[in-house]
Amino acid sequence: MSVAITRRNLLRAKINPKQALLPPWAMTEQADGFFSRCTRCSECIQSCPESILEKGDGGFPRVNFRLGECTFCGLCEAQCPSGALDRRQGSEPGTQCQPWDYVAEIQSQCLNLQGVVCQRCADPCESRAIHFTPRIGGPALPGIEPDLCTGCGACVSSCPVDAIEIKADQYSQ
Known part of the structure; x- marks a missing residue:
């Protein structure tokens, strides 16, 4: 997965910024993946019982493990209205993919x-x-x-x- 250099990172001389950790089941494999589907509504952030999701660059959700751990409860995926988080992506019918x-x-x-x-x-x-x-x-x-x-x-x-x-x-x- 390639990372585009944002204007903010360029002006801050962060040419190779640290890759943000996306929420579980983020659609990263498809061409119309997470960043094109995510509406930045914050539903996943608000629904996380561990409170480890926060707004990152551009308002996209990211995981901050310094706040706690992910229990893979699936509430973030269940609350995602846009389908940017989907536990069925790329898997056989009736099965679930790995969270990340x-x-x-x-x-x-x-x-x-x-x-x-x-x-x-x-x-x-x-x-x-x-x-x-x-x-x-x-x-x-x-x-x-x-x-x-x-x-x-x-x-x-x-x-x-x-x-x-x-x-x-x-x-x-």
């Missing part, structure tokens, strides 16, 4: 990588995608199993140093 292709990624500022013992990110991870490999003479090394990670973001808000980012899964594209 996001996975967690541990950054270099992780406390364990800096020699400080911390495992706060693993506690809220229901899918147990975060694991720690013991090592002699230091804290265990963190790792993420991409096949288990749902991209729910539960680990992001629990990290005391913001060392976890949710990104598009490079292996699923």
